[in-house]
Amino acid sequence: MADNTTTDNTAPKGLNFVEQIVFDDLAAGKNGGRLNTRFPPEPNGYLHIGHVKAFCMDFGVAEKFGGTCNLRFDDTNPVKEDVEYVDSIREDIRWMGFDWGDREYYASDYFPQLYDLAKRLIKEGKAYVDDQSSEEIAAQKGSPTVPGQESPYRNRTPEENLDLFERMNAGEFEEGSRVLRAKIDMASPNMHFRDPIMYRIIKTPHHRTGTTWKVYPMYDFAHGQSDYFEGVTHSICTLEFEVHRPLYEYFVKELADESYCPRQIEFNRLNLTYTVMSKRKLLQLVKENLVNGWDDPRMPTVCGMRRRGYTPQSIRNFIDAIGYTKYEALNSVSLLEHAVREDLNKIATRAMAVLNPVKVVIDNYPEGKVETVTMENNPEQEGSGTHEMPFSREIYIEREDFMENPPKKFFRLAPGNEVRLKGAYIIKCESVEKDENGNITTIHCTYDPETRSGLPGAARKVKGTLHWVSAQHAVDAEVRLYDRLFNVENPSAEADRDFRDLLNPDSLKVVQNVKVEPFIADNARRGEKFQFQRIGYFTPDYDSTPDHLVFNRTIALKDSWEKAKDK
């Protein structure tokens, strides 16, 4: 050993409270110095950004302190679960940049051990079969201040209980007719100790175990033991499980000893403004076609965010920024959007597209002539190179960039005004053509041939610079503009209103006949990230084909929503 003989037990700076606990446990040599976490999704829906907060912690803390993290599918309810969800969960975690190697487990793998443990508890007089309905059981629960009532079946003999439990699993009894309960304490101040249900009868086949089992363990009986069977040392979950912790510990003690015992730690869930995060509600949006599937770009799901063009890095940056605490909070979705913008600003390729085109004819530019101008791909990224863009006599600009009777300080195009076409010439508006309704159909301009970059007049200053595309070279595209899915800041807090009535009717706006420069069309591959200059960040949608280009607006350049609120 080196001359430094003392172990350095000083925690690294900036640990959050979960990391601090893990650090202290490792320093104290608990569990033989092992660190093993797990992420335990139930495969009954797609992962959302709340789950991301959870697995960034599970995988993140393991990475930080040299441990491992298991992916465990908590598949204890065959009624709601499906392999479709298993596959999507795997894909989404990988996309976020985490890897569980060969440590993929299923709670259903532990059904035999759990069943054996249940039988042991029955034999030891610690569990009994209750023939009452779930309503009757609930009615006897009492309240935190009023003790519950004991079930009339509570004092069955172990032999009778064992026989009934085995017959429950053999399929002899109907769903809901009997349950197995832990015999703990109907007067406990902790409601979860009032003879919690351990097993119920379910006859729906399971996506992995088929019809082998007719009894299925409840969360509280499955989770801690699954942790134990897997060797999990730190079982990190959200605050609502804090009240379950004594029960977690109660069941785990039936298995564990001093040499190894899993420990549950709780942190605050992620809640986002203008968003619902409940899987039940998200499923409802999908099932009722209120959105276009789990990966609708307006959904807070990982696949939705991916389709919309969010990057894994931006999501992780957001999760880092909000942190982990013991206090419930509602986080602003603007913070997430800010993180998305920041990351895309670094990586997105700059290009030109005109969303609401009006034609400009440059009358003194030679007919049939085409020049190419060179555009920087990304001034924020060294080595990102340039691309060429055609310039010709007829171009499109944004309708909003022209005003016939502009107010003062309108520095875009107007009669007699000069603007620079980004990367190309300075043009001046000479006249407009209108249709019979007075709508402008064509803007006539002249250009100053000396003002192209590299020429003497290039330095000439004008106040406005516009994006544009060459009319004959432009490619048509469809663009989908997204706004927040809900109209109210905290949809889940509106207890007296159906959350579906709180949907924002303008959350999706489809724009056709968008004109994009050829470079965009040539590079419209899935996953590509563009900044359409002066408009926002865009990515090709999955629906996009070479014959019908479709782009999602990931996010506008600026937070227009926040600005609108300030007014």
Ligand code: ATP
């Ligand atoms: P449910 O159990 O109602 O189906 P769930 O969202 O809890 O929904 P799980 O699959 O059980 O779904 O979640 C897996 C893990 O993700 C759990 O450890 C849970 O605590 C965590 N998690 C779920 N929602 C959030 C959230 N909004 N913020 C942080 N963690 C979350």
Ligand code: MG
């Ligand atoms: Mg859950």
